[in-house]
Amino acid sequence: xxxxxxxxxxxxxxxDLLGFHFLNKFNDxxxxxxxxxxxxxxxxxxxxxxxxxxxxxxxRLFGNLSAAVGASLxxxxxxxxxxxxxxxxxxxxxxxxxxxxxxxxxxxxxxxxYSRIRFTNSAIDGSQxxxxxxxxxxxxxxxxxxxxxxxxxxxxxxQSATSSHSDKDVVIxxxxxxxxxxxxxxxxxxxxxxDAQYNHFLVDNYYILFGGSVGYHGLAGYNQVFGGVGYRYxxxxxxxxxxxxxxxxxxxAPERIDTGSGLLIYPKLSTEYRLSNSIGLxxxxxxxxxxxGSSRNLTLGASLVYHASPxxxxxxxxxxxxxxxxxxxxxxxxxxxxxxxxxxxxxxGKVKLLSVQVDNTVSxxxxxxxxxxxxYNSYFGYPGYGEVLxxxxxxxxxxxxxxxxxxxxxxxxxxxxxxxxxxxxxxNFGLSDRLAVYGQVGSTLSLDNVGLYPKQRRxxxxxxxxxxxxxFSLPL
Numbered sequence: 040x041x042x043x044x045x046x047x048x049x050x051x052x053x054x055d056l057l058g059f060h061f062l063n064k065f066n067d068x069x070x071x072x073x074x075x076x077x078x079x080x081x082x083x084x085x086x087x088x089x090x091x092x093x094x095x096x097x098x099r100l101f102g103n104l105s106a107a108v109g110a111s112l113x114x115x116x117x118x119x120x121x122x123x124x125x126x127x128x129x130x131x132x133x134x135x136x137x138x139x140x141x142x143x144x145x146x147x148x149x150x151x152x153y154s155r156i157r158f159t160n161s162a163i164d165g166s167q168x169x170x171x172x173x174x175x176x177x178x179x180x181x182x183x184x185x186x187x188x189x190x191x192x193x194x195x196x197x198q199s200a201t202s203s204h205s206d207k208d209v210v211i212x213x214x215x216x217x218x219x220x221x222x223x224x225x226x227x228x229x230x231x232x233x234d235a236q237y238n239h240f241l242v243d244n245y246y247i248l249f250g251g252s253v254g255y256h257g258l259a260g261y262n263q264v265f266g267g268v269g270y271r272y273x274x275x276x277x278x279x280x281x282x283x284x285x286x287x288x289x290x291x292a293p294e295r296i297d298t299g300s301g302l303l304i305y306p307k308l309s310t311e312y313r314l315s316n317s318i319g320l321x322x323x324x325x326x327x328x329x330x331x332g333s334s335r336n337l338t339l340g341a342s343l344v345y346h347a348s349p350x351x352x353x354x355x356x357x358x359x360x361x362x363x364x365x366x367x368x369x370x371x372x373x374x375x376x377x378x379x380x381x382x383x384x385x386x387x388g389k390v391k392l393l394s395v396q397v398d399n400t401v402s403x404x405x406x407x408x409x410x411x412x413x414x415y416n417s418y419f420g421y422p423g424y425g426e427v428l429x430x431x432x433x434x435x436x437x438x439x440x441x442x443x444x445x446x447x448x449x450x451x452x453x454x455x456x457x458x459x460x461x462x463x464x465x466x467n468f469g470l471s472d473r474l475a476v477y478g479q480v481g482s483t484l485s486l487d488n489v490g491l492y493p494k495q496r497r498x499x500x501x502x503x504x505x506x507x508x509x510x511f512s513l514p515l
Contacts, residue, residue, distance in 0.1 A: 043055070179514055209347070232261070306326055369509070404435070465477070481502050
């Protein structure tokens, strides 16, 4: 779901926010998901970003007309500079509620919402009309206990040979670098980013894309989100060239890097070499342009690529018997509190985080976790503290008869101070095959044993998290 609204702010230019949400359907009328909001063309709010968890209810009234109501809770912040950010975003926590009417077409619905958005202790507190667009998508899902089981076995020779065209979904995760061209902001050096992108192929080699980046060095805390379209040219079964054009929003603060209102235009060219049916290496170069600011940048990056074919078939057209297996996934939404926060020798109290983690199982005992968190209270007196991490985890084998599944994981990523590591122990307590209570305890530490940061910037804390898990498996 995409929505758009403009919010009046006393004493400042209005801020226009594009909302983007992914909602999972639990029954005929109830949805739960995650998303966020980013500015586009008004004011100087480049780098403002907010992320949330959303509950959404929707019912058909008559014909193609429907009514919806929903609420979001989350955190974020931003502004022209750090002082303005405190005024605009308060402590960083926010709540949004809305009610709306929509009209359904064959493959999408459009409508109007009346919403209220309020950031705690901030100048953003308004009610307004906005527009929204919804598009449904589906995926083949099975119970979580099916993970590791084989779905079917077939001979590829009975069907047309698959190729790289058979990809349905592609996930890209890597490192990127923003190289500024004649910068006008106070920060003039290169910005190093962690980058993630999801491509969904529509027809043949044409795809839509969604992605985001966060800075881990240079300007830690820089962030951007984007969506767009792309085309893949398959030079051979192993070598692909990708052309894509994305629109988005991002920055840090216009005084540091001048992205103006936040709007970004991002054409990119990349080349990929496929190491196997599912894994590839990608090199990319792009031009990142802020039309409402002075920021102009070249980008250079390197990434790992994961390909998911719709039926698990070979991406190289091999005519061989193939077994398609289910792979387990867990999606966690939880509140995480970091206690005894210290930066250098200074105590910073505690930080309250809304956290989302996705676990992708590799085997019965190994999984790959990816975690993102945003604070809903102030940190150092400012809003917008966040963390992005990925790593590896170990767990006991899941069995339907045992409600408990324990785990240990080690994550590495970034926060506003730079690179951090986050070891944790925890448990899932099953309420059903799909739902579980999620809990973890851990610590967060700056990666300082290689001398990356001076002592006064080294971060450390103890954390406790509690929330819910949604568990399922997908055929791959």
